[in-house]
Amino acid sequence: MLSTPNGYLALVLHAHLPFVRHADGEHYLEEKWFYEALIETYIPLYIVLSRLADEEVPYRITISVSPTLLSMFRDPLLQQRFSDYMNNLVELAEREVARTRWLPAFHDTAQMYRDRFREARDVYWNRLGGDMAKGLQDLSDSGHVELITTAATHGYLPLMEVCPEAARAQILAGIDYYRQVFGIAPKGFWLPECGYSPGIDEYLREAGVRYFFIDSHGILNASPRPRYGVYAPVYCHSKVAAFGRDMESSKQVWSAQEGYPGDYDYREFYRDIGYELDWESIKPLMGNCPIRLQTGLKYYRVTGNTDRKEPYVRQWAIEKAATHAGNFVFNRERQVEYLASVMDRKPIVVAPYDAELFGHWWFEGPEFLDYVIRKIAYDQNTIALLTPSDYLELYPKNQVATPSMSSWGYMGYSEVWLADCNNWIYPHLHTMAGRMTELARSYPHPQPELTRRALAQAARELLLAQSSDWAFIMKAGTCIDYAKKRFETHTAHFLGLYDDIKSSNIDPEWLSELEEQSNLFPNIDYMVYAGRATM
Numbered sequence: 001m002l003s004t005p006n007g008y009l010a011l012v013l014h015a016h017l018p019f020v021r022h023a024d025g026e027h028y029l030e031e032k033w034f035y036e037a038l039i040e041t042y043i044p045l046y047i048v049l050s051r052l053a054d055e056e057v058p059y060r061i062t063i064s065v066s067p068t069l070l071s072m073f074r075d076p077l078l079q080q081r082f083s084d085y086m087n088n089l090v091e092l093a094e095r096e097v098a099r100t101r102w103l104p105a106f107h108d109t110a111q112m113y114r115d116r117f118r119e120a121r122d123v124y125w126n127r128l129g130g131d132m133a134k135g136l137q138d139l140s141d142s143g144h145v146e147l148i149t150t151a152a153t154h155g156y157l158p159l160m161e162v163c164p165e166a167a168r169a170q171i172l173a174g175i176d177y178y179r180q181v182f183g184i185a186p187k188g189f190w191l192p193e194c195g196y197s198p199g200i201d202e203y204l205r206e207a208g209v210r211y212f213f214i215d216s217h218g219i220l221n222a223s224p225r226p227r228y229g230v231y232a233p234v235y236c237h238s239k240v241a242a243f244g245r246d247m248e249s250s251k252q253v254w255s256a257q258e259g260y261p262g263d264y265d266y267r268e269f270y271r272d273i274g275y276e277l278d279w280e281s282i283k284p285l286m287g288n289c290p291i292r293l294q295t296g297l298k299y300y301r302v303t304g305n306t307d308r309k310e311p312y313v314r315q316w317a318i319e320k321a322a323t324h325a326g327n328f329v330f331n332r333e334r335q336v337e338y339l340a341s342v343m344d345r346k347p348i349v350v351a352p353y354d355a356e357l358f359g360h361w362w363f364e365g366p367e368f369l370d371y372v373i374r375k376i377a378y379d380q381n382t383i384a385l386l387t388p389s390d391y392l393e394l395y396p397k398n399q400v401a402t403p404s405m406s407s408w409g410y411m412g413y414s415e416v417w418l419a420d421c422n423n424w425i426y427p428h429l430h431t432m433a434g435r436m437t438e439l440a441r442s443y444p445h446p447q448p449e450l451t452r453r454a455l456a457q458a459a460r461e462l463l464l465a466q467s468s469d470w471a472f473i474m475k476a477g478t479c480i481d482y483a484k485k486r487f488e489t490h491t492a493h494f495l496g497l498y499d500d501i502k503s504s505n506i507d508p509e510w511l512s513e514l515e516e517q518s519n520l521f522p523n524i525d526y527m528v529y530a531g532r533a534t535m
Contacts, residue, residue, distance in 0.1 A: 006385040007336035012352035015189050016066035016154055018469035021078055022233040023516050029293060030482055035085045040296060041359035043120045044136040044366040051143040052373055055343040059373045062387045064190035065136060067177040068207040071520035073132040090117045090283045094296060105311040106299045113297050114312055128318055133181055146387040148188035149178040155466035156417045158405060163433035169528045170202045175207045187389045194408040201236040211241040211388045212290045213352055218406030219244030226401055231339050231347035242403050243388050249351040260324040264302045265316045267363040268309050274527040321364040323345050325371030334523040348391050422474040425487055429466055432494050436462050440529035454506045455526040460518050465490035472516055
């Protein structure tokens with residue numbers, strides 16, 4: 001870290017996927033979301049960040065990893081299926097190298113994919129032992145990455161105020177699983193969808209969390225209005241710090257139209273050989289799925305607003321990533337210089353992003369981050385990278401204010417997760433949350449083993465039904481049937497378990513099936529719902 005910077009930049013990557021493990025078969029295309037995220041985002045990011053650490057490049061960033069994603073990282077069934085997927089992908093890339101031998105516009109790109117997939121496979125098994133959680137632990141142990149977590153299944157917390165015990169349980173169960181995996185409690189917390197309503201911070205305080213993130217308007221509309229806007233944290237009355245998102249740095253990176261990812265030299269996301277080659281060539285990668293899907297092998301660049309895409313040139317794209325990294329750092333320097341001139345403390349610019357932007361949606365994103373970190377370390381003296389907890393160590397005294405109810409996404413006040421297309425789920429969620437609280441209070445420890453297992457599984461089914469991803473998918477209009485089925489399935493499972501527990505008629509075989517299907521959080525304590533909570 002620079003000794004005398006004018007201000008600080010907090011890079012925050014939020015890594016999350018819904019729980020898409022399906023023990024009953026490999027034909028679920030949604031499970032491929034996880035495989036694609038591993039091969040395109042999480043392994044490439046690990047390679048970049050660990051290389052920076054090995055080279056002793058000074059940097060500090062924050063990575064939030066959701067408990068559902070952690071569960072899938074550590075699941076032996078998914079690890080084996082991902083291994084098969086990777087092997088098929090390497091074989092496809094090798095065939096592509098042969099197929100494009102006499103196609104000079106595509107041959108170099110085919111070789112690039114083959115080499116990347118081979119490296120990812122080697123890193124995943126030989127360095128990480130098939131467990132991406134180990135990679136995160138390594139980055140944390142290096143001192144360069146501060147790991148934090150989020151709610152257990154990424155439940156949208158502001159809409160749980162009808163039964164606040166549910167919001168509390170989402171937070172406490174998520175943090176407890178993080179502690180089980182990494183052996184320590186997280187210092188910070190990512191509010192799912194940046195969704196905040198006053199009182200949520202009290203549960204964070206109970207869990208020992210020091211800070212959380214909120215969207216810009218949640219800070220700017222706080223009461224009283226923060227003196228430094230989003231460029232310094234505020235303490236809630238719970239003494240938990242809220243850090244606000246900086247819109248300027250977010251827009252430059254995130255926006256496909258106005259931001260860097262839309263540049264004409266970058267790889268085009270939607271032109272994939274999965275839709276272009278003959279079926280027999282790509283069938284091994286599709287598994288049992290009868291429809292065409294993306295393979296990750298794409299040969300064209302953005303080119304412009306046209307269907308006539310030009311071939312991808314890797315060298316041009318890497319050079320553009322370096323240029324954009326320089327522009328990003330330059331803009332943060334000018335931003336911090338101005339802020340430092342009008343503030344009586346050093347400002348912090350908080351730049352949070354979904355991790356999957358880097359690599360999956362924006363292929364060159366990991367290289368962009370590599371360049372940004374190196375340029376901040378060696379090419380300037382105005383800003384330094386740090387984490388929110390680092391900033392709180394530097395500035396332990398902060399203004400006290402109550403942030404306003406807010407979220408990120410369209411319109412910024414829950415509109416994505418509470419819309420005409422998905423509002424029907426909430427009466428069911430509220431009813432289940434009330435019943436789970438009733439169960440926890442009616443069946444305190446100790447209970448017979450079968451009853452305890454049923455209560456724990458009921459908690460899992462409720463948590464899975466509460467995932468914000470189902471409402472988001474319904475609003476986005478993608479995989480709607482899958483989202484509805486997942487919600488309805490977990491709801492039916494919960495209601496069945498509730499009736500069985502209340503009637504003392506638990507079916508051991510059915511319970512075992514549910515435990516195998518939804519096997520996340522193996523040590524969950526259903527009594528997390530028994531505590532009194534208010535919002």
